[in-house]
Amino acid sequence: xxxxxxxxxxxxxxxxxxxxxxxxxxxxxxxxxxxxxxxxxxxxxxxxxxxxxxxxxxxxxxxxxxxxxxxxxxxxxxxxxxxxxxxxxxxxxxxxxxxxxxxxxxxxxxxxxxxxxxxxxxxxxxxxxxxxxxxxxxxxxxxxxxxxxxxxxxxxxxxxxxxxxxxxxxxxxxxxxxxxxxxxxxxxxxxxxxxxxxxxxxxxxxxxxxxxxxxxxxxxxxxxxxxxxxxxxxxxxxxxxxxxxxxxxxxxxxxxxxxxxxxxxxxxxxxxxxxxxxxxxxxxxxxxxxxxxxxxxxxxxxxxxxxxxxxxxxxxxxxxxxxxxxxxxxxxxxxxxxxxxxxxxxx
Amino acid sequence: xxxxxxxxxxxxxxxxxxxxxxxxxxxxxxxxxxxxxxxxxxxxxxxxxxxxxxxxxxxxxxxxxxxxxxxxxxxxxxxxxxxxxxxxxxxxxxxxxxxxxxxxxxxxxxxxxxxxxxxxxxxxxxxxxxxxxxxxxxxxxxxxxxxxxxxxxxxxxxxxxxxxxxxxxxxxxxxxxxx
Numbered sequence: 354x355x356x357x358x359x360x361x362x363x364x365x366x367x368x369x370x371x372x373x374x375x376x377x378x379x380x381x382x383x384x385x386x387x388x389x390x391x392x393x394x395x396x397x398x399x400x401x402x403x404x405x406x407x408x409x410x411x412x413x414x415x416x417x418x419x420x421x422x423x424x425x426x427x428x429x430x431x432x433x434x435x436x437x438x439x440x441x442x443x444x445x446x447x448x449x450x451x452x453x454x455x456x457x458x459x460x461x462x463x464x465x466x467x468x469x470x471x472x473x474x475x476x477x478x479x480x481x482x483x484x485x486x487x488x489x490x491x492x493x494x495x496x497x498x499x500x501x502x503x504x505x506x507x508x509x510x511x512x513x514x515x516x517x518x519x520x521x522x523x524x525x526x527x528x529x530x531x532x533x534x535x536x537x538x539x540x541x542x543x544x545x546x547x548x549x550x551x552x553x554x555x556x557x558x559x560x561x562x563x564x565x566x567x568x569x570x571x572x573x574x575x576x577x578x579x580x581x582x583x584x585x586x587x588x589x590x591x592x593x594x595x596x597x598x599x600x601x602x603x604x605x606x607x608x609x610x611x612x613x614x615x616x617x618x619x620x621x622x623x624x625x626x627x628x629x630x631x632x633x634x635x636x637x638x639x640x641x642x643x644x645x646x647x648x649x650x651x652x653x654x655x656x657x658x659x660x661x662x663x664x665x666x667x668x669x670x671x672x673x674x675x676x677x678x679x680x681x682x683x684x685x686x687x688x689x690x691x692x693x694x695x696x697x698x699x700x
Numbered sequence: 701x702x703x704x705x706x707x708x709x710x711x712x713x714x715x716x717x718x719x720x721x722x723x724x725x726x727x728x729x730x731x732x733x734x735x736x737x738x739x740x741x742x743x744x745x746x747x748x749x750x751x752x753x754x755x756x757x758x759x760x761x762x763x764x765x766x767x768x769x770x771x772x773x774x775x776x777x778x779x780x781x782x783x784x785x786x787x788x789x790x791x792x793x794x795x796x797x798x799x800x801x802x803x804x805x806x807x808x809x810x811x812x813x814x815x816x817x818x819x820x821x822x823x824x825x826x827x828x829x830x831x832x833x834x835x836x837x838x839x840x841x842x843x844x845x846x847x848x849x850x851x852x853x854x855x856x857x858x859x860x861x862x863x864x865x866x867x868x869x870x871x872x873x874x875x876x877x878x879x
């Protein structure tokens with residue numbers, strides 16, 4: 354008997370991507386209903402969205418951009434040199450890392466972006482950068498790059514509830530909710546740390562390419578990807594085997610990664626090439642390399658899966674790209690040295 | 701002068717060690733900095749690109765460069781060694797060379813001439829009618845790899861040094877190309 358495929362093995366494990374897809378559909382339906390309701394009120398402007406919460410390193414604020422119209426609806430002052438961001442749909446909160454003021458800003462979302470406000474500034478070690486959240490458990494994970502640790506916050510109470518010692522220069526974070534695992538790219542160790550989300554115990558490390566920064570989980574295929582900045586490559590880690598099974602050459606200085614929620618596609622921002630690589634995650638081949646703005650960093654998906662956005666640090670722009678081909682469709686004005694390192698789009 | 705950031709013995713040691721070692725093992729400051737400088741030149745773009753696009757020939761127009769050699773001319777991957785006036789050096793590698801788009805992308809591999817790490821740059825020449833526009837962009841981290849840097853290894857020092865290099869270079873490029 355031939356060994357089971359990764360997909361088959363994963364289907365045996367509890368949980369799957371399905372609840373998340375349903376959740377997305379419900380959120381979309383809710384928004385449509387809300388929009389319809391709002392339209393019925395002649396005094397209320399129709400709800401647009403979704404919204405991008407983009408960190409502007411140079412102006413120390415977050416721009417809230419309506420992705421339908423491409424216009425900035427609000428500007429929220431946060432800490433110094435904001436970089437990482439995670440928008441929590443269910444919690445109506447957006448968390449932003451400020452490496453230079455060593456804290457995390459908490460944005461409470463209003464009914465419209467005009468009502469958004471910063472409600473807290475959480476002390477977060479020496480250099481908080483990478484950030485990810487699990488909406489199910491309501492936890493926010495922050496990589497403290499200079500103190501080599503992961504900080505864990507409760508998204509509701511804003512208490513710091515845990516800490517995990519990591520390797521050198523922890524950067525990107527990915528959460529596998531189905532299997533209660535947290536993965537952190539320990540950049541200067543060329544490795545990924547594996548953490549049990551329930552016990553916050555570090556279970557081990559997986560060697561990857563040189564200088565991994567961005568990281569993404571692909572639950573449907575049981576894989577994890579890392580963007581290896583100094584190797585110009587993406588490592589593909591089989592989560593069951595716990596090791597690299599393939600290495601894909603991409604552009605220069607790959608930085609951030611994005612996995613499509615339903616299609617077998619992975620996107621990679623190549624900072625020194627001013628491009629995004631589109632990778633077919635079934636064949637593990639690059640199917641397209643498309644122009645972005647200069648120094649693309651953060652990548653995030655439109656909730657309907659039709660387009661994704663690249664935040665271009667050098668250009669102060671966002672570019673919108675077709676999900677299938679990667680082709681650039683629009684260029685939106687961004688902010689000063691905008692980064693958007695994390696999941697920055699929500700309804 | 702622009703490359704010559706005043707500093708004590710300790711800084712030089714730290715910086716030289718940091719930059720001569722492989723950057724792969726070297727941490728950097730918390731946030732990347734950028735410098736964008738441009739100049740309009742009253743000369744056709746082809747003439748300006750003949751100077752800018754000659755990877756091993758920047759000593760012909762940059763006032764801080766004394767000598768330059770490159771191992772693979774203008775090919776991607778070509779590494780040039782710039783000897784800076786005063787004796788410091790930079791080793792830089794071509795990341796992309798596009799003659800049609802008159803664009804050169806390169807990064808610093810090693811060297812002690814600038815208080816920066818993880819430096820990468822794009823220089824581009826565009827036609828503006830009979831004139832040309834040169835834009836030079838740099839992205840880099842400061843020299844000090846942690847919080848609370850000494851002043852000479854701060855973000856401000858890094859930005860000032862790179863700005864000085866770009867302004868001096870573009871100014872002289874304009875003067876030479878317009879002759």
